[in-house]
Amino acid sequence: xxxxxxxxxxxxxxxxxxxxxxxxxxxxxxxxxxxxxxxxxxxxxxxxxxxxxxxxxxxxxxxxxxxxxxxxxxxxxxxxxxxxxxxxxxxxxxxxxxxxxxxxxxxxxxxxxxxxxxxxxxxxxxxxxxxxxxxxxxxxxxxxxxxxxxxxxxxxxxxxxxxxxxxxxxxxxxxxxxxxxxxxxxxxxxxxxxxxxxxxxxxxxxxxxxxxxxxxxxxxxxxxxxxxxxxxxxxxxxxxxxxxxxxxxxxxxxxxxxxxxxxxxxxxxxxxxxxx
Amino acid sequence: xxxxxxxxxxxxxxxxxxxxxxxxxxxxxxxxxxxxxxxxxxxxxxxxxxxxxxxxxxxxxxxxxxxxxxxxxxxxxxxxxxxxxxxxxxxxxxxxxxxxxxxxxxxxxxxxxxxxxxxxxxxxxxxxxxxxxxxxxxxxxxxxxxxxxxxxxxxxxxxxxxxxxxxxxxxxxxxxxxxxxxxxxxxxxxxxxxxxxxxxxxxxxxxxxxxxxxxxxxxxxxxxxxxxxxxxxxxxxxxxxxxxxxxxxxxxxxxxxxxxxxxxxxxxxxxxxxxxxxxxxxxxxxxxxxxxxxxxxxxxxxxxxxxxxxxxxxxxxxxxxx
Numbered sequence: 001x002x003x004x005x006x007x008x009x010x011x012x013x014x015x016x017x018x019x020x021x022x023x024x025x026x027x028x029x030x031x032x033x034x035x036x037x038x039x040x041x042x043x044x045x046x047x048x049x050x051x052x053x054x055x056x057x058x059x060x061x062x063x064x065x066x067x068x069x070x071x072x073x074x075x076x077x078x079x080x081x082x083x084x085x086x087x088x089x090x091x092x093x094x095x096x097x098x099x100x101x102x103x104x105x106x107x108x109x110x111x112x113x114x115x116x117x118x119x120x121x122x123x124x125x126x127x128x129x130x131x132x133x134x135x136x137x138x139x140x141x142x143x144x145x146x147x148x149x150x151x152x153x154x155x156x157x158x159x160x161x162x163x164x165x166x167x168x169x170x171x172x173x174x175x176x177x178x179x180x181x182x183x184x185x186x187x188x189x190x191x192x193x194x195x196x197x198x199x200x201x202x203x204x205x206x207x208x209x210x211x212x213x214x215x216x217x218x219x220x221x222x223x224x225x226x227x228x229x230x231x232x233x234x235x236x237x238x239x240x241x242x243x244x245x246x247x248x249x250x251x252x253x254x255x256x257x258x259x260x261x262x263x264x265x266x267x268x269x270x271x272x273x274x275x276x
Numbered sequence: 277x278x279x280x281x282x283x284x285x286x287x288x289x290x291x292x293x294x295x296x297x298x299x300x301x302x303x304x305x306x307x308x309x310x311x312x313x314x315x316x317x318x319x320x321x322x323x324x325x326x327x328x329x330x331x332x333x334x335x336x337x338x339x340x341x342x343x344x345x346x347x348x349x350x351x352x353x354x355x356x357x358x359x360x361x362x363x364x365x366x367x368x369x370x371x372x373x374x375x376x377x378x379x380x381x382x383x384x385x386x387x388x389x390x391x392x393x394x395x396x397x398x399x400x401x402x403x404x405x406x407x408x409x410x411x412x413x414x415x416x417x418x419x420x421x422x423x424x425x426x427x428x429x430x431x432x433x434x435x436x437x438x439x440x441x442x443x444x445x446x447x448x449x450x451x452x453x454x455x456x457x458x459x460x461x462x463x464x465x466x467x468x469x470x471x472x473x474x475x476x477x478x479x480x481x482x483x484x485x486x487x488x489x490x491x492x493x494x495x496x497x498x499x500x501x502x503x504x505x506x507x508x509x510x511x512x513x514x515x516x517x518x519x520x521x522x523x524x525x526x527x528x529x530x531x532x533x534x535x536x537x538x539x540x541x542x543x544x545x546x547x548x549x550x551x552x553x554x555x556x557x558x559x560x561x562x563x564x565x566x567x568x569x570x571x572x573x574x575x576x577x578x579x580x581x582x583x584x585x586x587x588x589x590x591x592x593x594x595x596x597x598x
Binding site for chain 1: 313314315326327330331333334337392408409411413415416417419423425427428429431472476529532539551552556559560565572576579580583
């Protein structure tokens with residue numbers, strides 16, 4: 001295949017346009033977050049004077065710090081429990097055959113598609129009567145419920161790729177079942193579990209609907225809900241600077257995760273369905 | 277309600293690889309059969325308790341007259357709530373907008389995602405960096421992205437859109453039009469934000485599809501004198517079809533439920549209330565628990581129909597294609 005110079009220019013231009021459209025809004029957040037609150041409306045693309053004022057602003061009150069702690073804690077706990085439960089289920093799905101397996105998988109797929117809004121309204125009433133409303137478990141419980149099907153789906157795909165014969169081989173060589181699991185199977189399963197954990201973590205981290213519906217104070221409010229309630233320095237100014245700073249802070253961990261594990265995350269999302 | 281599609285769920289198509297004794301499970305004692313299911317049970321029981329029991333509660337409440345603002349007037353209402361759901365014109369409008377929003381965002385981002393994936397499928401200097409830059413929109417926390425578009429991009433006085441217009445017009449010494457994007461095109465603006473965010477996701481899935489394509493077939497076609505369009509039409513596109521389906525399915529599931537963008541960009545104003553937002557309003561602002569539950573049930577039934585249909589389409593594709 002030969003490429004003429006003209007074609008090369010064409011492809012290069014198309015690439016540039018696509019990258020600019022994707023990346024400029026992101027750079028704009030970063031730029032806004034470093035602008036002086038007084039000049040945030042000056043519409044210049046780069047800050048005339050770089051300042052950390054917005055970042056200092058959101059950490060000045062405990063509201064954002066609290067939200068950050070809530071976000072990290074809730075997402076980590078929910079992810080951990082969901083990955084443990086999903087691994088057990090995916091193990092059974094990938095390795096054992098038993099009647100009704102198809103039904104179980106279909107059910108978990110359908111639950112993954114269950115509209116979150118239809119769950120918010122009953123959970124609100126139930127959690128209020130159980131005095132769970134506005135606590136960490138109030139969010140952890142629905143997050144596990146939505147993280148689980150996602151986890152079962154991706155982990156089944158990963159587990160199916162593991163050469164389970166190795167486990168038998170290890171046992172024949174005299175390993176106990178425990179040793180066979182920890183020394184042979186666990187290291188093979190770890191990358192898949194880790195990828196799944198990242199996907200579930202991102203889901204919990206990004207959630208907004210449950211976060212604003214099932215919390216009411218800084219007690220359990222996570223960052224996405226907290227930035228929805230940000231106000232400017234007066235009620236007539238838009239809190240653009242603080243929102244941008246908060247957006248930068250909460251987006252950084254996700255970008256780092258994904259950049260490191262990009263290939264594997266795509267594999268996790270596509271292999272389950274496409275390789276079947 | 278869950279049995280309809282399960283016999284055709286995609287992951288069931290292929291039996292587990294370790295099939296030294298495929299029928300052994302069916303001759304086990306019932307105790308052993310339950311032992312085999314045991315690892316599945318904690319997750320499954322949890323899912324049923326957390327998602328299905330509340331749904332039963334919703335079902336019950338949907339037949340009740342229950343507004344938290346007048347707690348004395350609580351009782352059985354029959355199908356009144358459902359009648360209200362289907363006769364309310366605002367609600368019908370929100371159903372229509374939900375469909376329009378989902379279809380527009382999924383189709384446009386699939387198309388753009390495919391174009392970008394085709395661009396990135398060619399080897400060129402700095403491809404890795406370009407791909408990484410391309411996926412960043414998907415990584416921005418959705419609420420943050422929606423807030424950013426509202427305040428930072430669509431704002432008529434200092435937003436990026438009007439700023440760019442001014443910059444372009446300045447080159448020609450004219451005065452730029454400064455439309456108030458959100459008031460003039462509220463639906464389009466929500467769609468644009470979601471397309472910006474979802475295109476990278478589609479691109480990632482389609483790129484994985486392109487890279488699993490057999491390179492030799494493509495080369496052979498070139499040698500035989502096929503034009504690039506013919507290669508795309510008869511080789512690449514059929515191969516991508518199941519990836520397009522997968523992207524479309526996953527995208528629809530999430531965009532039908534979209535709440536973040538509608539809530540933050542327009543707060544459902546100017547005709548942009550979609551179904552999830554409407555339910556949220558009925559429940560948390562109007563405090564009409566009965567009506568909100570009936571709406572919730574309608575949404576569940578609707579999405580079950582879509583999900584069943586989607587699962588069937590996808591699994592039939594797998595049967596043909598793989």
